[in-house]
Amino acid sequence: MNFWDTVTGNDLTREWQAFEARAESLPAGHLAAWQEIKNRLFPHGDFTGRNLMPILDGVLGLLEEAAAEGRGAHEVLGDDIDGFCAALAGGEGARDHRDRWRERLNGNVAAKLGRLGG
Template identity: 65%
Template sequence: MNIWETITGSDLTRDWNGFGDRAKVLPPDYQAAWAEITQHLLLYGDFTGRNLTPIADGVLGLLEESAAEGLTAHQVLGDDIAGFAAAVAGGDGAKTFHDRWREQLNRNVAKKLKHLGG
């Protein structure tokens, strides 16, 4: 990866387009599960989303292997796809970007209040 790719994010676009191409050849139930997983994973991304690329690659690999073994998406993922996404993104209690933004806002407000108070 060169500096230009880092700045523009073109490497991320290329990676995620590749994931999409890989997902298109999966059975329909896996394609639907992949779409739902990616929606839930996005909540756990950092500012650029680079932290999600290896996670998404691993999840897609799991789906590809499971489909090749003839399992259904439900057999592999169960009913709680949001829980699955949270688990692979960092386990139970993993912070979403909403959580991180809320914490930063609270810290900034506390600093301002402390500054105003004395």
């Protein structure tokens, strides 16, 4: 990966297209699980989503392996996809981008008010 690709996000685009091409070969149940997992993990991504790429690669590999072995997505992921995604993102109550932005905003406001009041 070169600097220009990193700055422009071209590397992420290529990687994302490769994920989607791999996912297209999954059976319908596995593909539905892939779509749901992506939707549940996106709020835990950073601005670019770069931090999610290794996680998504691992999940897609797990689904591909399960399909190759003839196991269903439900059998591999369990009943609780929300819990599965929370565990991948760092556990129950994992911080998402809204939490990080809220903390930054609150810190900035507190700093400004501290300067005005003192």
